[in-house]
Amino acid sequence: MTAGNKSDKVNMKTLARELNLSTATISKALRDSYDISPETKQRVMEAARRLNYVPNAYASSLRKQSSNTIAIIIPEIADSFFSQAINGIESVIAPKKYHALIYLTHDSYEREASMLDDLASGRVDGLIMSVASNTQDTSHIKTLQETGIPIVFFDRVCEDLTADKIVTDDFNSAYTAATHLLQAGCKNISLVTISGYPSILSAREQGYRKALADNGITSEDAGIVTCTNKYTNENVGIIKEHLRAMKPDGIIATVEHLATSTYLACDELKLQIPHDVKVVCFTNQITAAILNPPLTTILQPAYNMGKQAAEILFGRLSGRLVEAEQELVMPSQLVARASTAS
């Protein structure tokens, strides 16, 4: 039981009483309105500071029908890409004194849908999201859009939706990754990926297929390994089985956590990277450079993607940005390291 409880809660009425003014004047003075005299403003500010006045966030939000709050909905948080993106988002909202509610779908469509339904409550002014990998039906998203809440998607976007989107050039990145492996001498390249609908997964797969096709290799799907989207040992088993069966000499892993699984699988089978199999992974992990061996990565501009997403969202919120929704494609970067050395 703490002291100084509810009893001494100071609100505008308290200030008004203290200064013999009306709450209307207090309100205007605090918002630095033009039609309040400088002296009154001084007095109000002083009293507010002295009495430790803090405006009630919900009263203000209710009245203004806006909350200075946005939601961030992502599949996972223990993932370098997403946590770096959050940093980018935070870098633009913090200076504006906006607040961020964070929600994790754990890649579940049901959770995602219920989160979006809830957001129609006026809780947030806008939303930045990356869809769950098993989200196919997008009606929950459209319903929220219809309430007028702007949504900006990043990385995992829905193709059938009209909205602002920030993505990387996944097709090209996968194409580049595959080409990089081919140039390193690989003849039999596998794609280690996860199941799901987001376009980034299919784009990465298409890029991979195209690179093989352009080099006269017809894969017949044998080179595609589908893992679960959880960081579990199960994936190590799936990858090992594939390595044993198909004996690929090159692997492209499409999401961050598959790097560890792939390395462990190779290790358990005593396959040497890059001698027996070369590996490249889409990941933003900072430890890539000190892995055994250092891992060639497709590095996404996670921080800047988050930053851009937030900036576009604020453009919408402020009414500054009125053009049609756009898809912004930001370049990823292949960082070559020992895991793909010839």
Next chain:
Amino acid sequence: MTAGNKSDKVNMKTLARELNLSTATISKALRDSYDISPETKQRVMEAARRLNYVPNAYASSLRKQSSNTIAIIIPEIADSFFSQAINGIESVIAPKKYHALIYLTHDSYEREASMLDDLASGRVDGLIMSVASNTQDTSHIKTLQETGIPIVFFDRVCEDLTADKIVTDDFNSAYTAATHLLQAGCKNISLVTISGYPSILSAREQGYRKALADNGITSEDAGIVTCTNKYTNENVGIIKEHLRAMKPDGIIATVEHLATSTYLACDELKLQIPHDVKVVCFTNQITAAILNPPLTTILQPAYNMGKQAAEILFGRLSGRLVEAEQELVMPSQLVARASTAS
């Protein structure tokens, strides 16, 4: 401009009109109150679904003076420990339909203080936090506690504060790490750490010192290297300089991002781990096992710490937990890998 805007906003008044009932009845029916007839409840529920009614979060929070929202304040997000802890927190708040506001201090006392001041606005019912490394004055925290908002600290706690705290046994962990290195044959162990006040840093330092003292080694502070708490190349330089000057044969790194800096520093100086220098780091990075060489870690129970913190917070919020504030110490685990092999 999306269709179906504000105009058709449906609130309790709409439902009341629709069904020829009062808003009081609607409110009670929706909350499944005992004194509403089953049939009325049915009608209300049906109408709510049909008209897509979503209760206004802020009106409700304002009226009830509680928001079903908590704040999470942490130094960084792109850090495995913190992101895993958030997962733990989320695992308990999501089923309770609570919301989480997330704030990053970037280890700045000023930002932290302004965040805590703001939370007196009634925006959240409770707070889970890990203090900034340069927070020394804790008056901003005490002030918030006085408003009656329960705060639970985890990992980076303040010693001079009365509050619920979830920590790991940092002293013992560091002692264990140092002992582990001594047993592996190290004679000259350095502690690579960051500057700051949180007790975990001093506990880790004390544990290190005690282990050396217990083994007849007097360090005279020469073995302590202080880095910046940013993930920058600067730290690689600082560590390299120390390695050159002091030639330690063992290193304990106290925070996650120093693992990468330490490995890079050794690499640049062509020092072999573990042959020339053995390394152990406090980190939760999942890639520890696939580093070159695999890294011996002090693994903190991050997920469970977050979970416990949230559970204790809910205990306070519900009034279920009324005993004096407690400090819960959870064990870390030394996971020995090749980086400390003899």
Next chain:
DNA sequence: CTGAAAGCGCTAACAG
């Protein structure tokens, strides 16, 4: 320049 009054949408006494 300042104040009175209405109301954002919801909840909780209290009556009936």
Next chain:
DNA sequence: CTGTTAGCGCTTTCAG
């Protein structure tokens, strides 16, 4: 069982 009423604390006309 249902309705009336009075606010939660703030902002915003509109008068003066």
